[in-house]
Amino acid sequence: MTDSARTPTLTPDILIFGGGIAGLWLINRLRERGYQCLLLETGTLGGAQTLASQGIIHGGLKYALGGGLSSESEAIAGMPDRWRAAIDGRDKVDLSGLRVLADTQNLWSTGSVASRMTSFFASKMLRGRIEKLKRDQFPSALADPRFKGQVYRLDDLVVDTESLLRVLVTPVRDQLLRFDPSRDRLHWGDTGLEAAEINGVRIQPRLTILAAGEGNAGLLADAQKARLFPRESAQSRPLKMVLVKHRLGHRLYAHCIGASNKPRLTVTTHDLPDGDLVWYLGGDLAERGVDRTDAEQIAAARAELDTLFPWLDFGDARFAVMDVARAEPRQQSLAKPDNAYARRDQDLIITWPTKLTLAPDLGDRVDALVDQHGLTPGAPLGELPDALPRAAAGQPHWYRCFGEH
Structure with missing residues (x-):
């Protein structure tokens, strides 16, 4: 038996990177449209910008x-x-x-x-x-x-x-996975992400969305090595x-x-x-x-x-x-963007909400790009392998600043 035959493989419609407001909003919205989605987070859910925002x-x-x-x-x-x-x-x-x-x-x-x-x-x-x-x-x-x-x-x-995070996480809890950069691997191709290998499980999405905030810069750099989004950049x-x-x-x-x-x-x-x-x-x-x-x-x-x-x-x-x-x-002179941002290059979409308040606007823009891609909902993924680690929820920063738990 070959290694590929022994490796559990999942084929979601959409794989989302980033467990902040952008990624969580999008996985909830796309799930309601019938798409089979998984989300990868390297830290804690909401632990970067979302729980650091004023709400x-x-x-x-x-x-x-x-x-x-x-x-x-x-x-x-x-x-x-x-x-x-x-x-x-x-x-x-x-x-x-x-x-x-x-x-x-x-x-x-x-x-x-x-x-x-x-x-x-x-x-x-x-x-x-x-x-x-x-x-x-x-x-x-x-x-x-x-x-x-x-x-x-x-x-x-x-x-x-904190309540926002809980409301967005609850319906999709089992689909929010922990990605460990020291162990897990991404494989890029000419049209987008070919696969993500997470703790021995292979995930092969039909469409990938980058919604990882500051993490988008590194993901974008990898995508550009595959000649995707050659003119995009982050700030x-x-x-x-x-x-x-x-x-x-x-x-x-x-x-x-x-x-x-x-x-x-x-x-x-x-x-x-x-x-x-x-x-x-x-x-x-x-x-x-x-x-x-x-x-x-x-x-x-x-x-x-x-x-x-x-x-x-x-x-x-x-x-x-x-x-x-x-x-x-990136904007001229590091100016604040006016709107939520979403662009597609083949099987890859890159997004930034730019502000918490613009999450619904980001959802509209990504919906339109998914429709342009012609993606239709696929078969249910079924129960996920136990080997896939789930992402943990973050905590408001004021708890940690003042020693509260």
Whole structure:
């Protein structure tokens, strides 16, 4: 008997690389269409970008502060409604049971830019999409009489990324496999991935999707040796996020607008098992922080909180820093992409969602490419061999930063 005859072989319709929001969204969507799918993850499910995100599902208004709706904000304007439909079980990916941390977000200004915001948000372009709040409607963190700015409500939601991971993993748990680069092997051909060998099991897909975030760069390099995607390339935009563990009790989901046309600070709130809260800080603070040491970034975060919330005492708070890399298709001057990204070359598709909120848009784009490929659902795979290791779920970063399990 030959070695190939002894080797268990699986022939899924689609093999997906990457167990973050992109890969998990796609395997759920394609499974609902009847395709037999397997997914490979080298680390933990959601353990890179997904569980490091703030969980913000926004519709682009925070990018519209330059005075007009950009192509970026137009592209994502419908995303909050798509996510709400999925949470209600009315979308192609069922997110029933997903925990929503906030149904809406706030956008607040310091006193110095309040007048500019008033005229901008009163424009006909944004009427009905944003609401100016009265003082008795302010979130508790901004309710102090010393706050002199303005607060608006955005029709954007914030989801719990740990819950999101659980909802997406549960229907496809048995199809999520662990790929060990030190042991397992990939075999490329002229039209795409010929096979993946995982712990003695051979997987021969009809179509392969690269949805591995930062891992796409290495996979793309291998594919290019087989003369696939010769002009594609990846980029990584670093951020230095700050986590603040405190007992102040204020839950805030908001963007602070300063003098520029992007958020000065973005705050989301997350729970720890001991009852404390974590404020997760992004925005301009995180972008500028990549040029600082961890100690310098923490000092900058403390100074920013003291400036924006002088009535709150963060003296007993614990601070931590987390470096995050946003993996994307390469853009001129490392600019942020406007849309989800998906391209096909023969039997290979490469994807980046570019933002958590754009996962439904990525699903639409991949659906269209699968249809163009002419792929039809094949026979069920049946029970998978015991030799195939399953991928483990990741954990929110704030648990690890503050010693919670």
